[in-house]
Amino acid sequence: MRLNEARRDLYRRLAREQGYKSRAAFKLIEANERYEIIGPGYKxxxxxxxxxxxxxxxxxxxGPDGVVVGxxxxxxxxxxxxxxxxKMDVHDPAVAEKVSKALGGKxxxxxxxxxxxxxxxWELDQTRQIDLTMRVLELARSLLKEDGVVFCKLFEGERSQEVRVFLKEMFRSVRVVKPAASRNESSELYYYCEGLKPAPPG
Ligand SMILES: C[S@@+](CC[C@H](N)C(=O)[O-])C[C@H]1O[C@@H](n2cnc3c(N)ncnc32)[C@H](O)[C@@H]1O
Incomplete structure (x- = not known):
């Protein structure tokens, strides 16, 4: 068994033992330990x-005073x-309003x-993944509090630089995270972004 497969199996087993629906849970746990992304009462x-x-x-x-809308x-x-x-496509024009209602605010x-x-x-997969991420960034403009945080996945490839430039235009601070639970998917990175800048005019 290759190391990557062994790591994937390990996180899969851990997820099962700890009652998580996916091994992806550990990527967020690890990132949260580092950046304290989510706290009590958060939307x-x-x-x-x-x-x-x-x-x-x-x-x-x-916790009980917070809400999580998926x-x-x-x-x-x-x-x-x-x-x-x-249950909705992120490209659906109604998604922002639905999420905002369910959150009860930003x-x-x-x-x-x-x-x-x-x-x-890969080129096709990366382009599609980046389109999805760009859609979330568009939604963040209307859904995110000014002092809020975006933590998003990005497939690395030819278009990564374009997205990084975009993220830096949108946020005061952009940091790259590579959780251990993600190491097998060598071409995926996570970005922790905070300090939403005002939208450019027009
Ligand atoms: C890696 S999985 C997410 C795993 C999740 N974070 C977890 O912890 O269980 C990626 C998800 O993106 C969803 N997805 C892909 N395109 C989508 C779209 N256009 N709108 C909404 N969801 C989409 C897929 O259905 C899939 O469930």
């Missing part, structure tokens, strides 16, 4: 949330009381682990 929007591992972690961190084209089935699941944190169904043709 959290999670895009590309199925099957719900990140939502479970966010739900625990936000959006995905696939169904999300969770028992936690402070979560709301929305978000303290926007999470995005969005990924297309991969074809194996």
């Amino acid at each position: 959290v929007a999670d895009f590309g949330a199925a099957p719900g591992g990140w939502m479970q972690v966010a739900s625990q961190l936000a 959006v995905d084209v696939s169904p999300i089935r969770l028992r936690e009381k402070n979560v709301v699941s929305i 978000a303290d944190v926007i999470l995005s682990d969005l990924a297309p169904t991969v074809t194996g043709v």
Whole structure:
């Protein structure tokens, strides 16, 4: 067994043992230990949330006074009381209003682990993944509090530089995170962004 497969198996087993819907949960746990992304009472929007591992972690961190709203084209089935699941495409024009209503205001944190169904043709997969991320950044303009945080996945490739420039124009601080639980997917990185700048005129 290769090291990457062994690591993937380890996180899968850990997720099962700890009752998480996906091994992805550990990426958010690790990032949160480093950056304290989510705290008690936070309003959290999670895009590309199925099957719900990140939502479970966010739900625990936000606690009973917080709310976690997850959006995905696939169904999300969770028992936690402070979560709301929305089955919708992020490109749907109604998504911002739906999420805002479910949050009961603007978000303290926007999470995005969005990924297309991969074809194996990297340029195509990367372009699709970046389009999804750019859509979340567009939604963040209306959904995120001024002092809020975006934590989003990005497939690395030819278009990465374009997105990094965009992120730096949008936020005062942009930091790259590579969680240990993500090391096997060598071409995925996470970006922790805070300090939303005012939208450019026009
Ligand atoms: C890596 S998975 C997310 C895993 C999740 N963070 C967890 O912890 O369980 C990526 C998700 O993005 C979703 N997705 C892809 N394109 C989408 C779109 N256009 N709108 C909404 N969700 C989408 C997929 O259905 C998939 O569930």
